[in-house]
Amino acid sequence: MYRLRILNIIVAILFSAVTLIAQETAPLPGPPKSGQIPPVHDKKLANGLTVAAGERHTIPLVTVQLLVKSAASDEDIAHAGLADMTASLLTKGTRTRNATQIAEAIEALGGSISSGAGWNTSTVSVTITPEGPELVLNGAVYELQQFHFHALSEHAVHGHRGAMEQHAVFKNLKDGTMAVVGVIYELGPKSHFLDRLINAGLPQKSGDETHSGHSIDLADGLTDTAAYYTYAGSLTTPPCSETVTWFVLKHPATLSKAQFEAFNHILGNNFRPLQARNGRVVRSTAGHDHDD
Numbered sequence: 380m381y382r383l384r385i386l387n388i389i390v391a392i393l394f395s396a397v398t399l400i401a402q403e404t405a406p407l408p409g410p411p412k413s414g415q416i417p418p419v420h421d422k423k424l425a426n427g428l429t430v431a432a433g434e435r436h437t438i439p440l441v442t443v444q445l446l447v448k449s450a451a452s453d454e455d456i457a458h459a460g461l462a463d464m465t466a467s468l469l470t471k472g473t474r475t476r477n478a479t480q481i482a483e484a485i486e487a488l489g490g491s492i493s494s495g496a497g498w499n500t501s502t503v504s505v506t507i508t509p510e511g512p513e514l515v516l517n518g519a520v521y522e523l524q525q526f527h528f529h530a531l532s533e534h535a536v537h538g539h540r541g542a543m544e545q546h547a548v549f550k551n552l553k554d555g556t557m558a559v560v561g562v563i564y565e566l567g568p569k570s571h572f573l574d575r576l577i578n579a580g581l582p583q584k585s586g587d588e589t590h591s592g593h594s595i596d597l598a599d600g601l602t603d604t605a606a607y608y609t610y611a612g613s614l615t616t617p618p619c620s621e622t623v624t625w626f627v628l629k630h631p632a633t634l635s636k637a638q639f640e641a642f643n644h645i646l647g648n649n650f651r652p653l654q655a656r657n658g659r660v661v662r663s664t665a666g667h668d669h670d671d
């Protein structure tokens with residue numbers, strides 16, 4: 380998935396390009412890795428499912444595998460391949476979600492899902508990184524706090540202001556410094572990202588927060604993260620004293636006239652529609668429901 384970490388990759392590439400030194404001999408092999416498997420705990424649920432869990436807290440990754448004891452070995456010759464085909468359909472829709480909804484839900488978590496059948500078992504696997512959207516600057520991790528919009532844009536590029544500007548506010552929880560990623564919107568083709576926000580429900584008035592029950596991937600609202608203006612500054616709203624590294628993406632996004640009106644109607648000058656919770660954006664329908 381396309382994530383904000385890409386900014387870090389660019390910074391890292393710049394640094395590694397400077398420090399690259401020609402090496403004539405192959406590096407020595409590192410020490411052998413210990414192949415230790417963490418202790419596995421079994422538990423039987425009321426519905427008969429056995430859960431086997433092994434924890435290793437040094438890796439920010441969760442892998443869940445559902446195994447069903449029915450697979451190719453249960454097929455007769457006339458139905459060869461049926462088990463794998465049936466198992467592969469598990470990610471293509473359920474009673475409550477269709478294929479797109481399943482894919483979107485998994486992608487919003489930065490994860491992946493797969494299913495299939497082997498000889499003895501059919502499996503569904505999900506792997507996710509449990510951390511939320513974050514920005515890494517020179518090795519320091521900044522977590523997404525919230526994002527909001529201004530109309531017109533707060534930044535002017537070559538003296539020109541855009542119709543709207545989106546600010547994603549990140550905070551380094553260790554030292555309290557902030558980083559803001561700004562995207563300027565110009566009138567043009569409609570934005571699918573803004574459509575998702577509008578469908579999720581915008582706040583009633585400027586200053587209100589909206590919490591979304593749907594996961595919204597902030598990365599979808601970014602243009603080319605490799606091209607940006609950056610500067611050290613302060614927040615544009617109180618408290619303005621905090622240190623902020625600003626990244627204003629060079630390529631503007633576009634929004635339709637109708638979308639601009641939907642936002643500008645509320646904005647007047649400024650509003651703050653969405654707050655991130657553990658990296659996911661959470662909505663309430665009523666506008667003031669702080670549901671965590």
Ligand SMILES: [Zn+2]
Binds near residue numbers: 527528529546615
């Ligand atoms: Zn702002």
